[in-house]
Structures are given as C-alpha cells and as structure tokens.
Amino acid sequence: MFVYADHAATTRMLPIAVQAYTKTADLIFGNPSSLHTVGQRAQELLTSCREEVAAILGASPREIYFTSGGSESDNQALLSAAYAGAKKGKKKIVSTAIEHHAVLHTLKKLEKEGFEIVLLPVGESGIVSADDARRAIDRDTALVSVMLANNEIGTIQPVREIAEICKACGVPLHTDAVQAVGHIPVNVNELGCDYLALSAHKFGGPKGTGVLYARTGAPLSPLIEGGAQERNKRAGTEDLPSIAGMVAALKASVADMDASCAHLRKLQRKLIEGIEARISHCSLNGDRANRLPGNVSFCFEGVEGEALLLYLDDEGICASSGSACTSGSLDPSHVLLAIGRVHDVAHGSLRLTLGAENTEEEVDYLLEKIPYVVQKVRSFSPVWRDLQEGKRKFIL
Amino acid sequence: MEAEMSLYSEKVMDHFRHPRNVGVIENADGVGEVGNAKCGDIMKMYIKVENGILTDVKFETFGCGSAIASSSMATEMIKGKPLSEALELTNRAVTEALGGLPAYKLHCSVLAEQAVQAAVLDYYKRNNIPYDESQFKCALCAHEHDHPEGEEE
Ligand SMILES: Cc1ncc(COP(=O)(O)O)c(C=O)c1O
Numbered sequence: 001m002f003v004y005a006d007h008a009a010t011t012r013m014l015p016i017a018v019q020a021y022t023k024t025a026d027l028i029f030g031n032p033s034s035l036h037t038v039g040q041r042a043q044e045l046l047t048s049c050r051e052e053v054a055a056i057l058g059a060s061p062r063e064i065y066f067t068s069g070g071s072e073s074d075n076q077a078l079l080s081a082a083y084a085g086a087k088k089g090k091k092k093i094v095s096t097a098i099e100h101h102a103v104l105h106t107l108k109k110l111e112k113e114g115f116e117i118v119l120l121p122v123g124e125s126g127i128v129s130a131d132d133a134r135r136a137i138d139r140d141t142a143l144v145s146v147m148l149a150n151n152e153i154g155t156i157q158p159v160r161e162i163a164e165i166c167k168a169c170g171v172p173l174h175t176d177a178v179q180a181v182g183h184i185p186v187n188v189n190e191l192g193c194d195y196l197a198l199s200a201h202k203f204g205g206p207k208g209t210g211v212l213y214a215r216t217g218a219p220l221s222p223l224i225e226g227g228a229q230e231r232n233k234r235a236g237t238e239d240l241p242s243i244a245g246m247v248a249a250l251k252a253s254v255a256d257m258d259a260s261c262a263h264l265r266k267l268q269r270k271l272i273e274g275i276e277a278r279i280s281h282c283s284l285n286g287d288r289a290n291r292l293p294g295n296v297s298f299c300f301e302g303v304e305g306e307a308l309l310l311y312l313d314d315e316g317i318c319a320s321s322g323s324a325c326t327s328g329s330l331d332p333s334h335v336l337l338a339i340g341r342v343h344d345v346a347h348g349s350l351r352l353t354l355g356a357e358n359t360e361e362e363v364d365y366l367l368e369k370i371p372y373v374v375q376k377v378r379s380f381s382p383v384w385r386d387l388q389e390g391k392r393k394f395i396l
Numbered sequence: 397m398e399a400e401m402s403l404y405s406e407k408v409m410d411h412f413r414h415p416r417n418v419g420v421i422e423n424a425d426g427v428g429e430v431g432n433a434k435c436g437d438i439m440k441m442y443i444k445v446e447n448g449i450l451t452d453v454k455f456e457t458f459g460c461g462s463a464i465a466s467s468s469m470a471t472e473m474i475k476g477k478p479l480s481e482a483l484e485l486t487n488r489a490v491t492e493a494l495g496g497l498p499a500y501k502l503h504c505s506v507l508a509e510q511a512v513q514a515a516v517l518d519y520y521k522r523n524n525i526p527y528d529e530s531q532f533k534c535a536l537c538a539h540e541h542d543h544p545e546g547e548e549e
Pocket residue numbers: 008009068069070071072074100102147149150151176178179199200208209210
C-alpha cells in the first residue's frame with residue numbers, strides 16, 4: 001500500500017486545477033499587459049481570478065495581489081508594515097514563537113536592522129494566549145504577525161481576538177494563513193486582519209503561486225521592482241496558468257470543505273486514538289481539539305525521527321518529522337521546543353497530515369505500520385534500553 | 397522541517413535497512429557509548445575480545461539513518477580484526493566504505509569511530525591493560541559532538 005500523509009508539506013494538484021492550468025497555458029497564453037486581443041483575453045481571466053479569490057476571502061479585488069507563494073507574501077507583508085511603522089517611529093514587532101521560517105527569518109532580518117522583536121510563547125497547547133498578546137501590543141508596535149494555523153502541529157491561533165487588540169492600538173495585523181486556507185473557513189473581515197498570506201500548493205493548486213491580501217490603506221511596498229503589474233506592487237508578467245489553477249483548486253476546496261472536514265476529523269480521531277492505544281510513551285503535540293482537521297503530530301520517546309521516516313518510507317508511507325536530522329540543523333523543530341518538548345523527545349517526532357483523498361483503509365494501514373516501525377527503531381535504541389532498565393527517566 | 401532526505405547512497409540505505417551486528421552482547425568485554433540524546437544521536441558498541449582479536453561486535457544506535465548505517469558499517473569493518481586495527485578505524489574510512497555521506501551527516505561517522513575507541517578503551521581499563529592515551533584522542537573527547545576531522549570534505 002502507498003499512503004501519502006504529508007499534505008502540510010504539499011498536496012497533489014486537484015484534477016480540476018490541472019485542467020485549469022493546462023487549458024490556460026495552452027489557450028490563454030497572452031500577456032495581460034498587452035493591448036491586443038490575445039493579451040486582453042489574459043487580462044480578463046486575470047481579473048476574474050482576482051474577483052474569485054476576493055469573493056472567497058471576503059475581500060475586494062483591489063486588495064488581492066498574486067505572488068510566488070506563501071514565503072513571498074509573508075516577506076512582503078512584514079517588510080511593508082515594518083518599514084511603514086518605522087517611519088512613524090514604531091520599531092516593535094510582536095509575533096509568536098511558532099511562526100513559519102518565512103516569518104521568523106524575515107523578523108530576524110528586521111531585528112538586525114534595529115527592530116525589537118517580541119515572540120509570544122505558546123505553552124503546551126501550542127496556542128498563543130490573547131492575554132499575552134494584549135500585554136505585548138501597544139501604541140508603539142509597528143506590526144503584529146500571528147499565523148492562523150501552525151504547519152507542524154496544526155494548532156489554530158486566536159487571530160480574531162488578537163485583531164481586536166490590534167485595532168484598539170491602531171496596529172496592523174498580518175496572518176500567515178498558508179495552512180488554513182482551503183481547509184478551514186477563512187474570511188478577512190471575520191478575522192479582522194490587515195494582511196493575509198496564502199499558498200496554492202497547500203490546497204491542491206500549483207507550487208510557486210500564492211496570494212497576498214492587503215487591506216485598503218495598509219502600507220504595501222514592492223519586493224520586486226519592474227513593470228506595473230499587480231498595481232505596481234509586484235513586478236513581473238503574471239503566471240496566469242498557475243493563478244487559474246490556484247483559483248480552480250481554491251473554489252473546489254471551499255465547496256467541499258464541510259464534507260472533507262467531517263471526513264478528516266473522523267480519520268484524525270481514529271489515527272490519534274489508534275496511535276495512543278498501540279504505542280506506549282508517546283504524546284500528541286498541540287491541543288487535541290483546536291487543530292487543523294488533517295493534522296496528527298506525535299513525539300515518541302526513545303526514537304529518532306529521521307530513522308522513523310525512512311523506515312516508514314520503505315513501507316510506502318510518506319510523513320515528516322521535526323527532528324534535527326530532518327531539519328538539517330543540530331536543533332529539533334522550534335515549534336516542538338516552544339510547546340515544551342525537551343530536545344531528547346523532540347527528536348522523536350512524527351507529523352502525519354491527512355488530505356481529503358486519504359481513506360479509512362489507509363489509516364488502518366498507518367495504524368498497522370507505525371507501531372511496527374516505532375518498535376523496530378526502539379529495538380536497537382540505547383535510549384529506549386536505558387528507559388526500560390530505569391537508567392533514564394521516562395518523560396512521556 | 398521539510399528538508400531533503402534523498403541524499404543517501406545505496407550503501408547507506410542498505411546498511412540502514414539491514415543493519416549488521418545490531419543488538420547487545422551480554423557479558424561484553426568492553427562497552428562504549430558516545431553522543432547524547434539532546435543532539436539526537438547516541439551510539440553504543442559492545443565488544444568481545446579473545447587474544448587481542450575482536451571476536452564479536454554489536455551496536456545499538458539512537459539516531460538518524462546515517463548514524464545507524466555508520467555504526468553498522470563500523471562493526472563490519474572491525475569484527476574479526478585485532479584491537480590494534482580497530483583502533484585505526486577512522487571516520488573517513490567509514491564514510492568512504494558507505495559511498496559517502498552528506499556533509500552535515502559526517503559527524504555520524506565520527507561518532508562511529510568514537511564508539512569503537514570508547515569500547516576498546518573500556519576493555520583496556522577493565523583489564524588494567526596499559527594504553528597510550530594519544531591513541532584515544534577521539535574517545536576521550538567523545539562528549540564533544542563534533543570532531544575536528546569531521547569538518548573535512
Ligand atoms: C505556515 C506556512 N507559511 C509559509 C509557508 C511557505 O509557503 P510557500 O512554500 O508557498 O513559499 C508554508 C509552507 O511551507 C507554511 O506552512
């Protein structure tokens with residue numbers, strides 16, 4: 001059996017998105033900036049794509065900017081708001097300890113430029129507290145950035161509550177909604193955010209394409225200089241096939257959201273409970289209820305994550321881990337450390353992210369193979385032996 | 397978190413999938429453990445020695461694919477050999493025998509070298525056999541994660 005359980009990394013394109021992509025590449029090849037008929041057909045498609053994204057997010061089309069994906073959207077939102085704040089003498093930025101690197105590394109860069117960065121903790125639940133946000137945000141804050149859903153542990157953040165705090169202090173709020181859009185309802189007015197980043201490949205669209213929503217009046221400066229595309233905010237001939245593919249995927253994901261959410265919740269519950277019943281000394285990462293419907297993330301004691309992933313791959317299972325070895329650094333995932341996992345345990349993490357096409361039979365297969373592979377890795381782990389022999393204390 | 401992992405040679409994957417000499421030796425003549433759980437890898441080597449020959453070697457490893465493959469390869473390279481030869485095993489030789497390792501995984505082969513030395517050192521100590529400390533540079537610094545030679549390549 002083959003089970004793809006790494007949908008938070010990326011998704012396979014939906015057939016309808018492939019269709020929209022290829023049809024556009026084939027037939028609507030014009031440059032939207034060209035004045036002739038072929039160009040104007042492309043311009044019309046671009047306009048309707050923008051309207052469709054806007055309608056789904058509850059935005060106005062003038063607030064939608066097509067970009068190369070989540071990373072670019074995050075970068076542009078943060079840099080625009082930070083520099084605009086600095087002009088008014090505001091140099092404090094409030095964010096969370098569990099943001100994606102697209103946000104954290106941009107904040108690092110801003111810190112080197114003299115901004116003060118405050119990262120809110122999350123605690124064991126993996127959810128930032130609005131009270132902590134309230135204490136940190138003040139009138140000198142240039143920008144607040146809080147992700148809507150975390151990519152590793154799937155926890156959903158109280159963005160709406162934080163937006164109210166921001167509003168009261170006149171501070172712009174960015175939310176990285178890359179993992180949320182297409183999976184849970186996302187409406188910019190209900191959230192009250194000023195910027196929002198989304199990425200097509202997380203919901204069945206093509207890779208390398210995404211959207212930055214920027215509320216009317218929110219400062220926005222280009223990262224890429226050149227032509228006048230995207231109302232002078234993002235130069236470069238638009239990747240219309242990808243944009244069309246993204247819109248097709250977004251419409252389909254939103255239309256199917258209720259059904260796929262119910263399906264995923266059922267699989268998620270079965271998988272979480274199944275792992276807990278079959279594997280000793282493991283612990284679910286992040287809040288049990290307030291998480292994305294497809295996310296299942298565990299730490300297993302006495303196990304190293306990369307070995308686990310490679311053995312699972314041999315069983316036809318695609319998953320991911322936050323161990324140091326898979327991150328290419330010496331430290332395990334900053335998200336797992338932020339929720340209080342000590343290094344020893346954080347190395348033994350496994351993230352399974354299910355998608356709508358996963359079946360109950362596949363979950364049964366996961367529940368057969370994961371315990372087998374964990375047992376195999378533990379069978380020759382000196383850490384596990386020490387735990388068994390009482391030379392080392394169990395943490396989980 | 398979404399990092400590449402298709403970097404391993406066939407040889408590494410073979411040793412990872414079918415680790416040689418995995419397990420424990422009850423009543424081992426020497427045991428060496430290096431690395432630490434905080435860094436994500438621990439290697440433990442068990443040796444049996446007769447007339448200066450390593451008649452049996454086994455390992456246990458907590459670590460990534462290359463750590464498991466490196467320990468497996470190291471045991472294969474020293475089993476049946478005289479202690480003096482085992483002490484000459486270098487991380488470079490382990491890496492070469494594995495058909496190479498990604499640069500940021502070289503420390504796994506260093507751990508394998510350290511684990512072998514630590515086991516032999518333990519054997520010498522248990523039996524009050526005099527030894528030349530310079531031979532054990534590696535094992536004596538085993539608490540440090542990286543080895544100067546590990547930066548090569
Ligand atoms: C939460 C989050 N933000 C940003 C990104 C980056 O998106 P992209 O791959 O489209 O640049 C990702 C995806 O890896 C993500 O999960």
